[in-house]
Amino acid sequence: MDSGAFYGFCEDRECWQFRPHRMTQEGHVDNLTPFTLAHDQQKDDWALRNDMTGKTVRRFDTKDDATKGGVLEGAVGKQGGSVRIHKLNGMYDEERTYPRSRDPRSSKG
Numbered sequence: 704m705d706s707g708a709f710y711g712f713c714e715d716r717e718c719w720q721f722r723p724h725r726m727t728q729e730g731h732v733d734n735l736t737p738f739t740l741a742h743d744q745q746k747d748d749w750a751l752r753n754d755m756t757g758k759t760v761r762r763f764d765t766k767d768d769a770t771k772g773g774v775l776e777g778a779v780g781k782q783g784g785s786v787r788i789h790k791l792n793g794m795y796d797e798e799r800t801y802p803r804s805r806d807p808r809s810s811k812g
Contacts, residue, residue: 735805736784740769742791751778751786766791776801 737754749763761778763769766788769778775786783801790796800806 735800736779736782738779738784738786739789740766740775740786741789741793742766751775775799 738751738760739754740749740751742748743750743762746762749766749769751760751763751769752758753760761769763774769775770788779786779801783805786799786801788796788799
């Protein structure tokens with residue numbers, strides 16, 4: 704693997720997909736743990752997966768349950784992370800950074 708990138712689990716295709724490191728304003732790699740929130744068709748729920756380990760951190764009945772009022776931030780943990788959120792159809796929807804103070808200034812969010 705290239706040291707400038709990490710790979711994340713692609714739930715809808717059961718493959719590993721490339722996810723580049725995000726850069727800080729100063730040009731340093733931001734060491735956020737990458738997560739993916741995606742619908743699990745087999746279990747008919749939403750799984751928050753750590754992309755570095757491939758392990759499911761937490762499951763939710765609905766996407767709204769996962770994204771409301773700090774629930775996702777709590778599931779990511781104190782170390783924080785970057786969460787890619789997918790739509791029900793598996794397409795990318797949005798990305799959230801926890802804690803918010805670690806969100807790179809160059810991002811649109």
